[in-house]
Amino acid sequence: MSEENERPENRLRKELPEEVPARAPEPASEQPAQAPLTGRDRLVKGIWPPRVSRAQLIVALLLFGLGFGLAVQVASNSDSDSALRGARQEDLVRILDELDSRTQRLEDEKQGLEKQSSELQSSSDQAAEARKQTAEKEKQLGILAGTVAAQGPGITMTIEDTKGTVKADMLLDTIQELRAAGAEAIQVDGVRVVAGTYFTDSGKSVAVDGNKINAPYRFKVIGKPQDLEPALNIPGGVVQTLEKEQATVTVEQSDKIVVDALRRAKRPDYARSSSQ
Amino acid sequence: MIAVLGLVVGVVAGLLVRPEVPAVVEPYLPIAVVAALDAVFGGLRAMLDGIFDDKVFVVSFLSNVVVAALIVFLGDKLGVGAQLSTGVVVVLGIRIFSNAAAIRRHVFRA
Numbered sequence: 001m002s003e004e005n006e007r008p009e010n011r012l013r014k015e016l017p018e019e020v021p022a023r024a025p026e027p028a029s030e031q032p033a034q035a036p037l038t039g040r041d042r043l044v045k046g047i048w049p050p051r052v053s054r055a056q057l058i059v060a061l062l063l064f065g066l067g068f069g070l071a072v073q074v075a076s077n078s079d080s081d082s083a084l085r086g087a088r089q090e091d092l093v094r095i096l097d098e099l100d101s102r103t104q105r106l107e108d109e110k111q112g113l114e115k116q117s118s119e120l121q122s123s124s125d126q127a128a129e130a131r132k133q134t135a136e137k138e139k140q141l142g143i144l145a146g147t148v149a150a151q152g153p154g155i156t157m158t159i160e161d162t163k164g165t166v167k168a169d170m171l172l173d174t175i176q177e178l179r180a181a182g183a184e185a186i187q188v189d190g191v192r193v194v195a196g197t198y199f200t201d202s203g204k205s206v207a208v209d210g211n212k213i214n215a216p217y218r219f220k221v222i223g224k225p226q227d228l229e230p231a232l233n234i235p236g237g238v239v240q241t242l243e244k245e246q247a248t249v250t251v252e253q254s255d256k257i258v259v260d261a262l263r264r265a266k267r268p269d270y271a272r273s274s275s276q
Numbered sequence: 277m278i279a280v281l282g283l284v285v286g287v288v289a290g291l292l293v294r295p296e297v298p299a300v301v302e303p304y305l306p307i308a309v310v311a312a313l314d315a316v317f318g319g320l321r322a323m324l325d326g327i328f329d330d331k332v333f334v335v336s337f338l339s340n341v342v343v344a345a346l347i348v349f350l351g352d353k354l355g356v357g358a359q360l361s362t363g364v365v366v367v368l369g370i371r372i373f374s375n376a377a378a379i380r381r382h383v384f385r386a
Contacts, residue, residue: 039324039382046323050278055330059319060282062337066312067283071290073305076297088358 031228039080048223143185146192150185154222154257155229160248168199168206170245171217174238175199181231183223185259188212227255280294294316304350308360312337316366317375324382344368 010032050056142148145189157174159166175193178186191208200207205214221228229251232238289325313338317331344364351360380386 018366039379040385042324042326043310043383047280053277055333056278058330058334059279063279063316063335064285064286064289066309067286068290069286069305069309069312071287072295073309075291075294076302077306147313204304223361268355 001101011066036219062184066108066228101227142265144180144194145265146185146194146261147265149258149262150155150222151256151258152184152222153225153255154220155225157221157232158250158252159215159217159218159219159242160250163218163246164204164215165245166206166215166217166247167241168201170238170242171206171208172199174219177225177231177238178219178221178228181223181227183221183228184223187220187259187261190261192259192263194263205237220257220259222257222259301356302333302362303357305363307344307348308341310365310368311340315372316373317372317379321375321378321382324379 022240041214062234084243139148143150159171159174171188175186175197188208191197191211191213193208197209200210205212206217207213232249239251315333319328319333320334322333347364348357348361351357354360
């Protein structure tokens with residue numbers, strides 16, 4: 001049936017070959033669709049699947065170089081000095097000038113500050129020195145005023161007065177004689193002798209600055225022993241005068257006399273230092 | 277694919293190694309990089325056009341780099357290095373843009 005049918009068909013359709021061209025256009029239309037391969041297709045084809053060919057390797061090598069150079073350049077450009085890298089010459093000169101003047105200004109400021117610092121240093125040194133000297137002076141004056149204890153070479157003089165004949169003026173003479181001989185600190189029976197010290201008669205004994213003292217009167221004197229002792233022993237001097245009054249005087253030199261009787265420093269009510 | 281890999285590996289290597297750029301090459305490196313970029317865009321466009329040829333790409337890549345460096349070198353010698361490198365960058369930038377436009381038309385059909 002089919003063969004028969006085909007034959008008649010073939011025979012009948014002499015014009016059928018016209019359909020062949022109709023079939024032909026289909027493959028023909030497919031071919032042009034493949035030929036104008038779009039850019040996108042080529043891109044996809046180039047990327048996937050990866051093919052190892054000479055061209056690909058060479059291009060990869062060149063692109064490696066490009067990427068390397070790019071990364072290096074970017075890295076070196078993003079360094080800290082990148083701000084100056086792209087600057088023009090005039091800008092660089094201006095920046096340099098500014099930096100120079102700024103350096104100059106800072107240098108001046110630094111010098112000023114250093115000068116100030118050295119001034120402060122020296123003034124603080126001076127202040128420390130002044131404080132030290134003041135402290136020194138305070139001690140010296142304290143010895144004179146009797147506010148601090150003193151020690152040093154000197155003599156001890158003991159006046160034995162069994163008959164009560166020694167009067168205040170004799171003790172005062174003694175003090176003055178000692179002072180004239182260079183005594184620096186004196187105490188009598190536990191009473192410090194200072195500039196304002198006074199002696200008064202008090203019955204059979206004597207009072208020093210209102211403090212009654214009894215014989216024997218012990219003088220502790222700091223000063224040069226070789227000066228003090230002769231000053232007391234000169235003919236017609238203190239010792240002779242006292243011995244004339246039946247008193248016994250003993251003078252002992254010593255390398256270490258401690259004058260430890262103290263006076264409280266009194267603030268004067270009216271007198272003020274005129275140096276301030 | 278391998279070419280893209282090469283680019284990526286190059287960037288990574290440059291970032292990792294961080295070599296000191298020699299002072300002699302320093303002024304030419306940026307221009308050379310831009311010129312190479314131009315060559316790469318040209319090559320990409322040629323590939324999309326279907327006329328890519330590796331020999332042409334290699335020659336254009338290398339010659340671009342060399343000529344760009346040469347122009348900068350010459351400009352430095354003439355005392356117009358800054359202006360000339362600006363000019364080179366402008367020209368290469370225009371070419372890159374036109375190539376990018378062609379690539380865009382291929383890829384996005386727009």
